[in-house]
Amino acid sequence: xxxxxxxxxxAPLPPGRVLSIRDVTKVYPTEPPVHALAGVSLDVDExxxxxxxxxxxxxxxxxxxxxxxxxxxxxxxxxxxxxxxNALTDRQLSxxxxxxxxxxxxxxxxxxxxxxLDNVADGLLYSGMRLYDRRERAALALARVGLANRMMxxxxxxxxxxxxxxxxxxxxxxxxAIVLADEPTGNLxxxxxxxxxxxxxxxxxxxxxxxxxxxxxxxxxHFPRTISLRDGLIESDALNGSGRR
Amino acid sequence: MAAxxxxxxxxxxxxxxxxxxxxxRTRKTRAALSALGIMIGIAAMVxxxxxxxxSKWDLLAKLDRLGTNLLTVQAGQGIGAxxxxxxxxxxxxVARIAPVxxxxxxxxxxxxxxxxxxxxxxxxxxxxxQAVDVNLLETLGGELTAGTFLNEATAAYPTVVLGSVAAARxxxxxxxHQPLVWLGDQWFAVVGVLEExxxxxxxxxxxxxxxxxxxxFLDHEAIPSSIYVRTNPQxxxxxxxxxxxxxxxxxxxEIEVSRPSDALEAREAASDAFxxxxxxxxxxxxxxxxxGIANVMVISVLERRAEIxxxxxxxxxxxxxxxxxxxxxxxxxxxxxxGxxxxxxxxxAIYASTQGWAILVPTLAWxxxxxxxxxxxxxxxxxxxxxxxxxxPTEALRTT
Ligand SMILES: Nc1ncnc2c1ncn2[C@@H]1O[C@H](COP(=O)(O)OP(=O)(O)OP(=O)(O)O)[C@@H](O)[C@H]1O
Ligand SMILES: [Mg+2]
Numbered sequence: 001x002x003x004x005x006x007x008x009x010x011a012p013l014p015p016g017r018v019l020s021i022r023d024v025t026k027v028y029p030t031e032p033p034v035h036a037l038a039g040v041s042l043d044v045d046e047x048x049x050x051x052x053x054x055x056x057x058x059x060x061x062x063x064x065x066x067x068x069x070x071x072x073x074x075x076x077x078x079x080x081x082x083x084x085x086n087a088l089t090d091r092q093l094s095x096x097x098x099x100x101x102x103x104x105x106x107x108x109x110x111x112x113x114x115x116x117l118d119n120v121a122d123g124l125l126y127s128g129m130r131l132y133d134r135r136e137r138a139a140l141a142l143a144r145v146g147l148a149n150r151m152m153x154x155x156x157x158x159x160x161x162x163x164x165x166x167x168x169x170x171x172x173x174x175x176x177a178i179v180l181a182d183e184p185t186g187n188l189x190x191x192x193x194x195x196x197x198x199x200x201x202x203x204x205x206x207x208x209x210x211x212x213x214x215x216x217x218x219x220x221x222h223f224p225r226t227i228s229l230r231d232g233l234i235e236s237d238a239l240n241g242s243g244r245r
Numbered sequence: 246m247a248a249x250x251x252x253x254x255x256x257x258x259x260x261x262x263x264x265x266x267x268x269x270r271t272r273k274t275r276a277a278l279s280a281l282g283i284m285i286g287i288a289a290m291v292x293x294x295x296x297x298x299x300s301k302w303d304l305l306a307k308l309d310r311l312g313t314n315l316l317t318v319q320a321g322q323g324i325g326a327x328x329x330x331x332x333x334x335x336x337x338x339v340a341r342i343a344p345v346x347x348x349x350x351x352x353x354x355x356x357x358x359x360x361x362x363x364x365x366x367x368x369x370x371x372x373x374x375q376a377v378d379v380n381l382l383e384t385l386g387g388e389l390t391a392g393t394f395l396n397e398a399t400a401a402y403p404t405v406v407l408g409s410v411a412a413a414r415x416x417x418x419x420x421x422h423q424p425l426v427w428l429g430d431q432w433f434a435v436v437g438v439l440e441e442x443x444x445x446x447x448x449x450x451x452x453x454x455x456x457x458x459x460x461x462f463l464d465h466e467a468i469p470s471s472i473y474v475r476t477n478p479q480x481x482x483x484x485x486x487x488x489x490x491x492x493x494x495x496x497x498x499e500i501e502v503s504r505p506s507d508a509l510e511a512r513e514a515a516s517d518a519f520x521x522x523x524x525x526x527x528x529x530x531x532x533x534x535x536x537g538i539a540n541v542m543v544i545s546v547l548e549r550r551a552e553i554x555x556x557x558x559x560x561x562x563x564x565x566x567x568x569x570x571x572x573x574x575x576x577x578x579x580x581x582x583x584g585x586x587x588x589x590x591x592x593x594a595i596y597a598s599t600q601g602w603a604i605l606v607p608t609l610a611w612x613x614x615x616x617x618x619x620x621x622x623x624x625x626x627x628x629x630x631x632x633x634x635x636x637x638p639t640e641a642l643r644t645t
Contacts, residue, residue, distance in 0.1 A: 071637070
């Protein structure tokens with residue numbers, strides 16, 4: 001299917017690059033204004049697993065929202081999956097999220113009245129895929145995160161760890177170019193948290209590109225690459241074990 | 246990764262229905278309560294229109310059966326009017342008007358009627374005694390509930406036929422053994438009881454005796470006080486015009502001519518006024534119901550900010566979010582509308598069947614009720630839907 005009008009908005013990225021942000025600032029027009037991002041540049045390649053750490057208020061969530069097209073930068077550009085955010089309309093950003101970006105949140109954000117299966121199937125809702133096909137893929141995704149036996153449980157009946165697995169399955173079910181997770185283990189005890197980190201590593205090993213925001217430096221230490229934010233600026237961007245990028 | 250094309254976000258219509266009904270399915274009590282206002286309003290309007298239609302149909306059937314070609318000629322009671330009696334020859338003259346098909350006279354008899362001969366004559370029981378022609382029943386299109394009407398043979402004997410109210414007051418329902426009543430100074434045998442007259446209710450409170458027996462036993466001089474006239478239906482107005490001069494050539498102004506079916510129609514017109522009033526009340530209930538839905542939807546949008554944020558993150562456009570909440574308001578109103586139509590039809594059916602009416606609900610009532618519900622749902626849902634869609638994704642997600 002071709003959509004010529006949108007083709008023009010495509011911005012070239014080097015092969016293998018999923019995300020590229022350049023000199024991004026984000027200023028919240030409060031009184032006084034908050035410079036949540038003060039000029040951030042970074043690239044994420046296909047297959048990477050990146051941790052973003054930093055103290056509370058350092059701009060981590062703001063960065064994730066800007067990377068995920070949920071918010072526009074005040075200045076600078078975000079190019080994701082070959083599209084420049086500045087060149088896209090709100091509707092086009094929505095379609096980008098529907099097809100190319102997956103999200104995982106600290107609060108899970110499951111629909112309580114729905115079963116685990118339908119929560120995951122909703123990950124494909126706005127792609128226009130029919131319910132039967134969505135459920136088929138959702139069942140596979142749920143099996144992948146170890147919840148094959150919980151598919152018909154309503155969301156309220158799941159434990160915290162199970163909820164986050166459902167949310168991860170929902171983020172991955174559309175095979176997005178990138179998955180953005182904001183403190184996915186923030187509401188979980190350390191044991192459950194470990195198993196979620198393990199799952200994320202497995203999914204990355206299978207090819208998924210994932211950016212994880214975390215408070216937990218121990219969690220970050222597991223991942224191949226860690227970006228540290230402070231006061232809206234990148235303090236360090238390092239590959240663990242090997243040298244600086 | 247090479248530049249890829251972007252296919253727009255899409256929400257299949259069947260999925261729009263599913264997402265629009267999430268709120269209803271997960272908050273059933275609230276949904277039911279907020280649909281209740283619309284339901285009551287629509288039910289009121291459907292029932293009022295249904296009942297008005299059913300009763301109108303009943304009236305038309307009644308008029309059809311009784312005919313609108315019955316006229317009454319009476320001696321007027323105004324200034325300069327005579328004794329309340331018509332000229333002796335009036336009945337004969339009226340019968341000679343060409344389009345007149347039948348005439349039947351009655352005259353008031355100065356007598357009282359009692360169940361026994363013990364009751365003091367001061368107590369009349371409100372029952373009048375009328376001397377009538379034997380063709381009265383036929384001319385009026387009346388019916389008997391028991392026994393027979395007067396005929397040429399019985400009219401000469403002390404026999405009486407009771408109007409429905411008179412029979413009830415005298416406690417007579419069964420005439421198989423011809424019960425006796427004390428009428429004037431004489432026992433009269435009751436041979437028949439009449440059904441209610443729709444066109445001349447005054448006969449319901451009367452005891453009817455034959456002209457011959459009135460003259461023989463009650464010392465009555467049968468000069469008619471009223472004449473019932475059946476005319477050819479095509480010439481009713483013409484006959485009405487000539488009746489006064491025909492009945493009383495000397496003093497036509499003393500004659501009152503009326504058409505009893507007009508009174509029935511007037512009664513119906515009065516009930517139309519009530520219909521309008523109740524329709525107005527139904528409309529107010531609908532309005533209140535609409536405000537209720539808008540209110541519930543605004544609260545729902547506030548409560549479901551996180552869900553809105555999630556849907557935006559999953560790729561919903563503003564329009565998808567607006568459509569979901571608008572759809573939810575429409576569904577709520579539609580549930581109320583369908584419930585209201587069913588309730589309204591039910592009320593109509595129950596009431597109409599107790600009245601022995603045909604059950605009629607005009608298409609305008611139920612289709613209009615559903616249409617009103619849809620319009621109200623759309624209007625009530627518009628503002629909440631706009632609010633939901635204007636919420637920025639990050640703002641919506643920030644709520645925990
Ligand atoms: N909508 C907003 N309006 C005004 N200021 C905001 C808004 N969102 C975030 N901020 C401010 O921007 C700064 C960065 O916020 P952000 O949520 O990105 O931090 P964070 O690193 O995710 O913190 P935490 O670890 O607590 O989640 C903070 O000072 C915050 O108060
Ligand atoms: Mg945060």
